[in-house]
Amino acid sequence: MLDKKSPPRLKLVVLVSGSGTNLQAMIDRSRDGRLHAEIVAVVSDNPDAYGLDRARSHNIPTAVIDYKKYGKKQLPEIPWEILPGNFDRIVEVQRLFPGLRGEELREKLARMMLAERELISVIDKFNPDYLCLAGFMRLLSPYFIRHYQGGAACAVQPKNIALSAWKIINIHPALLPAFPGVNGYGDTFNYGCRFGGVTVHFVDEGEDTGPIIGQAIYPIWPRDTIEDIRKRGLALEYELYSQCLNWIAHGYLQVNISEKQRITFKITDPGYENFLKKMLELSFNN
Numbered sequence: 001m002l003d004k005k006s007p008p009r010l011k012l013v014v015l016v017s018g019s020g021t022n023l024q025a026m027i028d029r030s031r032d033g034r035l036h037a038e039i040v041a042v043v044s045d046n047p048d049a050y051g052l053d054r055a056r057s058h059n060i061p062t063a064v065i066d067y068k069k070y071g072k073k074q075l076p077e078i079p080w081e082i083l084p085g086n087f088d089r090i091v092e093v094q095r096l097f098p099g100l101r102g103e104e105l106r107e108k109l110a111r112m113m114l115a116e117r118e119l120i121s122v123i124d125k126f127n128p129d130y131l132c133l134a135g136f137m138r139l140l141s142p143y144f145i146r147h148y149q150g151g152a153a154c155a156v157q158p159k160n161i162a163l164s165a166w167k168i169i170n171i172h173p174a175l176l177p178a179f180p181g182v183n184g185y186g187d188t189f190n191y192g193c194r195f196g197g198v199t200v201h202f203v204d205e206g207e208d209t210g211p212i213i214g215q216a217i218y219p220i221w222p223r224d225t226i227e228d229i230r231k232r233g234l235a236l237e238y239e240l241y242s243q244c245l246n247w248i249a250h251g252y253l254q255v256n257i258s259e260k261q262r263i264t265f266k267i268t269d270p271g272y273e274n275f276l277k278k279m280l281e282l283s284f285n286n
């Protein structure tokens, strides 16, 4: 008999660029019931991503978006006419390239958006509830983010504080707001941190700046190498990503907005303390 209390499983599109061990953890947990979600498609910017093979071997539909097609080499002239009408606004609100100005910035965003047009048309065919970035090593422009999240996370417009406005989720291999960017484990290690962490967060228009859903930490021992801490951190990533999605699926996230207009999410799961203890045990025994 169908359990009436169980909410529907989330429909996820997962975006990967590389080996896809986080994707594999999601697939495994989705299949054995630990993750209350179904992966409806896997999309990559890299045709050689091993994550695509993982998806195929589980009969999950895949797609590849060739970002190189929109680079200067293959596309010397930008077809400005096909970019969305609010392009100037997107240039104005972006926070990804604070060092860029003028034509250089416009061209960079335009090329990104051309690839994202394709990305959107592929993703929308699957009509997902959430997009999960799992080692997707591309920045996303405000054009892409607004397609899925409307005015949420917009620096200029009034912020949309409904939980349902947040649809794009990322996993980052550091304890944000420390060490955003592409080398979370390396940056944590090279800084000489005594603890490292991993973060699952909603995506806003900055790089790794969106509201935090969940975090977990691990110790860094004097004998450790970067590879040791990556291994320890990844074991946490696999558990944390699924747990955060389960919190969303079961309505255990509550949105808050501070006086300074910062959006945060509170976890209301009564089992939260036990989960954190389990994460600490896992990281100290690894």
Ligand code: GAR
Binding pocket: 016, 017, 018, 019, 020, 021, 022, 023, 051, 134, 135, 136, 137, 171, 172, 173, 181, 182, 183, 184, 234, 237
């Ligand atoms: C993971 O450590 C993930 O946190 C990180 O890439 C790795 C992907 O591994 N993501 C980022 O650094 C995003 N800025 P995987 O392909 O084996 O899941």
